[in-house]
Amino acid sequence: MERRHLLFVGSQIFVGAALALSAGPASASIMPDNNLYLQDCLECESGVSEDTFKAIIEKAKVLYTEVVKQAGGTLTINARWTDATVNASAQQMFGSWSVNMYGGLARRPEVTADGFTMVLCHELGHHLAGFPYVSGWAANEGQSDYFATNHCSQLFWGDETEINAQARAVIAATPKAQCDAAWSTQDAQNLCYRTMLAGKSLGDLLGALKTETVGWDTPATNVVTATNHAHPAAQCRLDTYMAGAVCTADYDKNVIPGKRGTRGYNDREAEEQSALYSCTTQGQYTAGLRSSCWFAPTL
Numbered sequence: 001m002e003r004r005h006l007l008f009v010g011s012q013i014f015v016g017a018a019l020a021l022s023a024g025p026a027s028a029s030i031m032p033d034n035n036l037y038l039q040d041c042l043e044c045e046s047g048v049s050e051d052t053f054k055a056i057i058e059k060a061k062v063l064y065t066e067v068v069k070q071a072g073g074t075l076t077i078n079a080r081w082t083d084a085t086v087n088a089s090a091q092q093m094f095g096s097w098s099v100n101m102y103g104g105l106a107r108r109p110e111v112t113a114d115g116f117t118m119v120l121c122h123e124l125g126h127h128l129a130g131f132p133y134v135s136g137w138a139a140n141e142g143q144s145d146y147f148a149t150n151h152c153s154q155l156f157w158g159d160e161t162e163i164n165a166q167a168r169a170v171i172a173a174t175p176k177a178q179c180d181a182a183w184s185t186q187d188a189q190n191l192c193y194r195t196m197l198a199g200k201s202l203g204d205l206l207g208a209l210k211t212e213t214v215g216w217d218t219p220a221t222n223v224v225t226a227t228n229h230a231h232p233a234a235q236c237r238l239d240t241y242m243a244g245a246v247c248t249a250d251y252d253k254n255v256i257p258g259k260r261g262t263r264g265y266n267d268r269e270a271e272e273q274s275a276l277y278s279c280t281t282q283g284q285y286t287a288g289l290r291s292s293c294w295f296a297p298t299l
């Protein structure tokens with residue numbers, strides 16, 4: 001059963017939905033409701049510029065319009081630059097698959113252009129990442145995070161080898177070692193470093209929201225006994241971004257694991273399909289697993 005509620009964020013009014021597994025329309029956001037919009041400054045030059053904001057969104061349209069069409073939907077990405085909302089959201093209503101991106105998030109000082117790209121990837125992940133689901137159509141939060149750095153970043157940046165190479169000079173020791181263990185070519189390692197840095201940008205923002213700090217070397221230690229479908233703690237989310245960057249499992253952009261017809265399922269068949277496109281112990285992977293701070297596999 002779906003519970004709907006009005007969520008007031010800045011000057012926007014959303015019709016949202018609670019996180020029950022339902023077939024109806026719902027929205028899913030990158031982070032909890034917050035009042036950071038009060039700190040927004042449209043004229044201040046911080047975070048991501050308007051041109052970059054628009055360019056990233058245009059690139060996402062190029063990359064994913066056909067993918068969504070193949071899945072039976074029509075993709076709309078709303079670029080709301082002047083809106084102070086520090087968030088982003090995804091919605092599906094019948095055949096319309098939409099993503100809302102706000103200038104308030106892009107202008108946060110913690111957010112780099114690549115971090116912003118990962119937010120957009122997270123929202124696309126709600127549509128495309130598949131099992132485990134939080135609603136009839138939406139992949140849950142952890143899965144959307146995993147999709148962002150595992151699949152979406154490869155599509156976004158895979159061919160930007162020169163830009164990716166710039167990350168090599170600044171990547172910290174821990175993520176560098178993980179990337180080097182997972183990927184053998186310099187190009188693949190560089191993409192991994194860049195993805196790690198983008199995940200850290202986003203982790204820092206999520207941490208700032210909760211007055212938590214996140215670190216490369218301080219992974220979450222909690223282990224869930226049932227999958228957490230809500231927003232995990234900031235450190236847990238950074239762990240997931242890092243895991244996605246080093247997962248070397250196959251990726252097929254036209255497969256949404258666990259989706260049959262217009263809705264997704266959290267049953268065994270869905271988990272088995274998901275395992276084909278994720279790193280799991282069952283698949284003999286030792287790195288890049290979805291973090292046990294939110295994901296509890298049942299296979």
Ligand SMILES: [Zn+2]
Pocket residue numbers: 028029030031122126140141144
């Ligand atoms: Zn989300």
